[in-house]
Amino acid sequence: MDLLRKWVQGLFFFMTNGYWNFPVTRSIYKGPLKVVCSPGLNCYSCPASTTYCPIGALQQLFAGIRISIETGQFFMGFYVIGTMGILGGFVGRMICGWACPFGLFQELLHKIPSPKFGIWPLLRYMKYILLVFMVILLPLFAIDEFGSGSTWFCKYFCPAGTLEAGIPMLLLQPALQANLGWLFLLKLSILIFFIIWAVLASRPFCRTACPLGAFYALFSKVKLIKVSLDHKKCTHCGACHDVCPMGVHFNESPDDMECISCLSCSKVCKQNAINLGIRGLSIANQYKKPKVKPI
Amino acid sequence: MGQPGFSTNDNELNQPVKNRGKNIKMAPFIVIILFLILAMIGIGLGEPSQALNQATQICLSCIGIG
Numbered sequence: 529m530d531l532l533r534k535w536v537q538g539l540f541f542f543m544t545n546g547y548w549n550f551p552v553t554r555s556i557y558k559g560p561l562k563v564v565c566s567p568g569l570n571c572y573s574c575p576a577s578t579t580y581c582p583i584g585a586l587q588q589l590f591a592g593i594r595i596s597i598e599t600g601q602f603f604m605g606f607y608v609i610g611t612m613g614i615l616g617g618f619v620g621r622m623i624c625g626w627a628c629p630f631g632l633f634q635e636l637l638h639k640i641p642s643p644k645f646g647i648w649p650l651l652r653y654m655k656y657i658l659l660v661f662m663v664i665l666l667p668l669f670a671i672d673e674f675g676s677g678s679t680w681f682c683k684y685f686c687p688a689g690t691l692e693a694g695i696p697m698l699l700l701q702p703a704l705q706a707n708l709g710w711l712f713l714l715k716l717s718i719l720i721f722f723i724i725w726a727v728l729a730s731r732p733f734c735r736t737a738c739p740l741g742a743f744y745a746l747f748s749k750v751k752l753i754k755v756s757l758d759h760k761k762c763t764h765c766g767a768c769h770d771v772c773p774m775g776v777h778f779n780e781s782p783d784d785m786e787c788i789s790c791l792s793c794s795k796v797c798k799q800n801a802i803n804l805g806i807r808g809l810s811i812a813n814q815y816k817k818p819k820v821k822p823i
Numbered sequence: 824m825g826q827p828g829f830s831t832n833d834n835e836l837n838q839p840v841k842n843r844g845k846n847i848k849m850a851p852f853i854v855i856i857l858f859l860i861l862a863m864i865g866i867g868l869g870e871p872s873q874a875l876n877q878a879t880q881i882c883l884s885c886i887g888i889g
Contacts, residue, residue, distance in 0.1 A: 751851055
């Protein structure tokens with residue numbers, strides 16, 4: 529299952545970043561596929577990106593909501609929120625574990641040999657604060673003299689945007705380097721901070737700062753496809769605690785909002801108590817008993 | 824061995840056939856339908872074209888340049 533997950537992660541990486549003509553055009557993809565929502569965090573100003581980032585699109589729509597109402601268009605973000613909700617209702621944060629390019633990037637960074645550390649559990653709530661303030665409230669209500677808001681999370685925080693779009697665009701269009709200022713330095717510092725943190729701890733951005741993960745986490749109790757615990761089989765041995773990349777104690781909280789359904793816990797559960805299922809119907813169970821040679 | 828199309832989870836297999844479907848909760852379907860309706864409203868308002876228009880332009884200030 530772990531190998532399958534790696535293949536799916538790679539597939540989604542190339543599906544959402546499938547425009548490889550950018551070294552020739554020196555610009556981003558501008559085709560019709562950009563009407564499709566990227567399930568994971570993937571900046572649409574990335575030269576290779578073929579889809580739109582739901583967090584970026586949502587902020588853009590909220591920032592321009594007054595202008596759209598004044599012009600009689602009433603763009604409220606229903607399409608983007610609806611698409612995100614459909615994805616959340618089906619698989620929730622399984623997207624973080626299986627389809628997010630920035631999640632994959634952090635997983636690869638964490639493979640670099642180094643001392644490994646945990647993450648203070650209370651930091652998980654920071655991503656909900658970022659979702660509410662930087663993605664929703666500030667773009668809606670912090671407006672300029674023209675009645676237009678700003679994309680606060682993208683502009684001041686998003687390390688995925690700096691990695692996937694900021695740095696590549698500076699390389700593709702060197703003339704843009706004349707525009708560099710404190711804003712880029714701030715965003716570059718945040719990116720470097722999260723890169724170093726991802727080497728030392730597992731998926732720090734997903735666990736503490738991703739507003740898209742925070743949105744999908746709201747579906748943890750009602751999503752269609754989810755990892756479930758068979759309480760009758762579980763012996764509370766704690767084997768699932770050590771392997772979870774998100775720091776979840778699955779036997780204690782099987783509906784945990786942090787669970788990304790990566791199935792690392794299912795792999796080590798010798799009791800076969802952890803299954804991937806469609807609302808009660810098990811579809812995958814991956815622990816295999818070691819083969820014993822007959823004496 | 825479980826019946827074809829059914830779970831391999833022992834607890835579910837031990838249940839009477841008529842009770843197995845009750846494990847499937849309705850909440851996810853309601854949530855998905857609600858958001859589907861929301862997305863359809865957005866499509867009716869023409870939001871996809873706005874999302875496409877935004878996504879095909881490089882927002883320099885959004886990526887920390889300018």
